Ligand SMILES: O=P(O)(O)OC[C@H]1O[C@H](OP(=O)(O)OP(=O)(O)O)[C@H](O)[C@@H]1O
C-alpha cells in the first residue's frame with residue numbers, strides 16, 4: 507500500500523492537463539450533444555466501473571430527459587500476453603434487447619474495453635450502442651474495433667493520467683481535474 511505522503515506527492519508533482527472548471531465545460535458540451543443525439547430515445551446509460559463513475563455521475567444531472575441507469579464492471583488484463591481481454595466482474599442487470607444504450611467511461615485508450623462491452627450489448631440485442639468518454643488519448647495503438655467514441659470530452663497526449671475517475675495505483679480517482687504523471 508502506498509503511503510499518504512507518497513500519494514500527496516504524486517498529486518503535487520503531476521502536470522494538470524485540465525482543471526475541474528475545464529472538465530466541467532467539457533461535460534456540459536458532451537451533455538448538450540448527448541441530449542441532441544439521444545434525448546428522445548429513453549436510453550439505458552451503462553456506467554463502466556470503476557473509472558467511469560465520475561464522468562457518469564457528473565453527466566447524469568446534466569441529461570434532463572428520461573433515461574435509465576445501470577453499470578458494468580469490466581477491467582482489462584494488463585498482462586501483455588492477454589492484452590485486449592476483459593475481466594467482467596458485473597454484467598448489466600437490465601434487459602438490453604431493443605434498447606438504445608450509452609456506455610460512459612473515463613478514457614478511451616487502446617479501445618479494447620469499450621469495444622468488448624459494445625460487442626456484448628449488440629450480441630444481447632441492443633438496438634444501438636453509443637459511447638461517451640471524458641478523455642481520448644492521442645496515439646496510434648487504437649483498436650480497429652473502436653477508433654473513436656461518439657461523444658468525447660477532450661483529447662490528451664499519450665501520458666499516464668489520473669483524476670476525474672482515472673486512478674493512480676487505485677487512488678486519486680477523486681482528484682479534481684485531469685493530471686499526467688511527470689515525463
Ligand atoms: O481503451 P482501453 O485501452 O481498453 O483502456 C480504457 C479502460 O482502462 C481503464 O479501466 P481499467 O481496466 O484500468 O479499470 P478501472 O476502470 O477499474 O480503472 C479505463 O477506466 C477504461 O475502462
Ligand SMILES: Nc1nc2[nH]cnc2c(=O)[nH]1
Pocket residue numbers: 613615616665666667668672673674
Ligand atoms: N488511470 C489510468 N487508466 C488508464 N487506462 C487506460 N489509460 C489510462 C490512463 O492513462 N490512466
